[in-house]
Amino acid sequence: MLVRIALIVVVAASAATGLASTSTAQNIDAIKARKEILKGFGAAAKDPGAMAKGDAPFDAAKVKAALIAFQAGAPKLPPLFSPDAKTGGDTEALPAIWDNKTDFEARFIKLASAAKAAGDTMTDEFAFMDAWPKLISENCSSCHKVYRKPN
């Protein structure tokens, strides 16, 4: 009898845990995928960042590669911030994203179009030194201030 009761308790507990985990399950794959894209942005921006600080000579090819990475990655990001991808996977995403979904998603569209437009203008060092900080500040830094956990 005791064994039977114990079995019932274990089965009930397992079912409850399963239900609970189903209701709070997070889409870790989406979190991983968006982190990969955003890390790719960071990697692509590293060399132009060094150029902007005067630590490396201007290299148009590297700037172009970064702009292409932004244009390619930005449209893929909005679906990866789905309501089931709020927590877990060491995400740095803040809840404000889901409170301001329209604004947040519009930022990626803006980034893609700004990167596309910048491709036509950042063709020499002088244009780059003005336009790169503006592009990054208006699209990346401003977004991080609101929607990303500070490092």
Next chain:
Amino acid sequence: MAIAPERRQSAVAWDLPTRLFHWTLVALVLSAWVSFQYAEHLGDHRLRWHRANGVAIIVILLWRVMWGFAGTSTSRFARFLYSPVAAARYAASLVSGRTRRFLGHNPLGAYVVLALLAIAFTQATLGLFTVEHNDIAAGPLYRLVTEEATKLASRWHRVLFFYVLLPAVALHVTANVLYGVVKREPLITAMVTGRKPNEPVAFEDAQSADQPPRPLARAALLLTISAGLVLGPIYAVSGRFY
């Protein structure tokens, strides 16, 4: 010439250079905060204003240190470096409701002021080695340290501001407001006018501040020296002032 009644009833507490320093520091800290937080809205993508603010803060803090040795008596460190026991006794008098008045800083407030100056100095100095996390702006001395060190400096630059400097400022402002409201001691007004009312209880530290000769000329000379001491080495090392 007759002395105006309000002059007889009040004593000089803070000289003009000290008051200018105080309100300039307030303005610079506020401006540094706003110019970083809203850089993209202000069109200052390279944080030029924020960086210039930071260096200006270091200059005036160095000036304040010099003024602590060469300024008016109430501004001199020797006059407001009280022992921890004195600070504790003063705190006890606050709790008991007994009124003890000081022309300069009181023994407890002196510690808060010194802490605020030290925190502001550390904050601004960390900024010299900071790199904006998207690599679009950097303090003038970031090349002197490793990438890891710049990341650490950047992190502490943020943590210190939000978790140490802002709470310390909030404590300072709250305490000064409470002195005005609860104890009827207009400390904020005194930092504007430079004078504190003589009544109702006599000051414990001094009855009036002793000003050095030509205080404004002396302050201006010290400001020139402190600007040179801060901007000179920064320019020599980095090729820019901020």
